[in-house]
Amino acid sequence: MSNDGCCPTQRHRALGTLAGAALLSTLWVLWQLRSAPGGVPAAPPPLTVLIWHWPFADQPPELPGNTCVRYGVARCRLSTNRSLLASADVVVFHHRELQTGWARLPLAERPPGQPWVWASMESPSHTRGLRRLGGIFNWVLSYRRDSDIFVPYGRLEPLEGPARPLPAKSRVASWVVSNFQERQRRVQLYRQLAPHLQVDVFGRASGRPLCAHCLLPTVARYLFYLAFENSQHRDYITEKFWRNALAAGTVPVVLGPPRATYEAFAPADAFVHVDDFGTAQELAAFLAGMNASRYRHYLAWRDRLRVRLFGDWRERFCAICAHYPRLPRGQVYQDLEGWFQA
Template identity: 55%
Template sequence: MPRASLLPQLPWGRPGVKVVAITGVLATTLWNLRCFLNSPQVSREASQHTEPLLVLVWEWPSKQVPNVSGDICRELYGITGCWVTMERQLLHRADVVVFPHTRLQPGRDSLPKDRPLWQSWVWVSLESPSNTKSLAGWNQTFNWVMTYRRDSDIFVPYGKLVPNQSATVNIPAKTNLVSWVISNYHKTQKRAEVYKNLSRYLHVNIYGKANKKPLCKDCLLPTISKSKFYLAFENSIHQDYITEKLWRNALMAGTVPVVLGPPRANYEQFIPADSFIHVDDFGSLAELATFLKTMNSSRYRQFFTWQRRYSVKLYTDWRERICTICSTYPSLPRGRTYPNLESWFNT
């Protein structure tokens, strides 16, 4: 791994014999010092001021593992002074070690046996508490949490609105009223109950594995964009748990999201109040269905006013999420661990 140069910069011009000799001795001394500092027995903090932040990802969060060793944060996202690696032999030199919950085994045998005092461990999860198991065994283990929740040490949302300069509104042509893409349909989920009752009052075009009508990756947005409304129903209801169902399937597709998730006030911390419809806005699903079916074109266009000021940024690349650690590192708290991770996440 490239390290900061320890050799002195000499003036331009051809050096004399005495200068060359002195320089040679100095270079040898500095080289020996460099080897000493690179030894695992030496505290990382003794030399980190000359080196980039080293982030070790213990296991990659997704099944597809890209080539991550090197200066990818600078190359991809303009974040300097940070190196990301998956080489476990660098454990004793790493400033930060990242542990995705989906890759943690139930037992602690999956964790490193030794941990340098200066090193910080990060627990990572993008799943909701309802879909995150075996948290009880990780008390007093992790220094920081990295999740979709805004109160995380490292906040990694599924998406966000970013300012733009277009001042235009683009609404795709519509051929049907409501659509929904669903892959994991469970009758015990609230979204299944809401859909079942809502479908008594209007027709919903359903796609996805659950309905045996899967959409290819490039077909998803063009298909959904033909609907006036999209059921952005989360699989569970939790604070800040607002996923790609809103950001990609609805807003990015150019349709109006009908959301089922945390309360409206929580959504309004992410997107404008007039950009979506919340199931809880209505006293009954019959009222919601009537509202959708009888909406005129002028009222419908108002839901897209946000496009004049914002564009959707979708977070899909785990490399970008990992590099977020580097940009937030200076402001992160030091010297503490989460005493009860399960209690914090289920709050």
């Protein structure tokens, strides 16, 4: 006698259920193979992502069919052809063009159920007009970690091969700045640092602009770079940290979100946070008094990690396809301004 607690009738039902499931699976495979040449299942069609207006540009870049494949994303088609509005799987709108009036939302022509993406890499301090956009967008693409499509300005990845040697350091601190306004916290902090620390300032604000290919080699000659964000907001860590400092091969002195946020992106000993010091004078003394042994400690992460930058809008838009299977259906940002300003 069986001691599994299951009578013959129950076992027959279970076997019947399994057989039915197997039959359905077989029929599904046969249906996939029916119209596929050579018996190979047909690949699903690519997702079409319509970019309503290319960010900060009158003319979009060339978008060949393999654009997203270059960034490791398959079956993803980017297009700026507005005639595809009715058939696009996703439509993405960059906020700056909505803010300035260069682009308008085609609300009257929106197909029912079509997901719309709001995209911006700017901070809330430089973002206006969100109140009128409530109840329109389904997903958000931004640097915020709680975005539906999270696209940081950079990240650290495992290093493959030997670390690149750094140039000799001959100066203490540098800063590249174009938007210089006395009301900004970064300008106020610089004013407090300057009497106690030699900071070489470059950029349009100082009358010492650097060409695109000159910035990193110039900054690399300094021990420290002032990676001061133009405004302090949740997760707002820009190319000032990733490119101007880490990629250049110098140690960033950061002013932005709290230290814990930076530590979510980089080792705790890869940067100096201004919040760790009671006064600007204490910070200046720490930087000016840095010895060689301690400084090397700030660069130790370079033996195992490398910087990857994300500055290409094509890669950012391809990320929509990469996230697409996991994006919440039916979601609507009723208060986009409240979410972004939080």
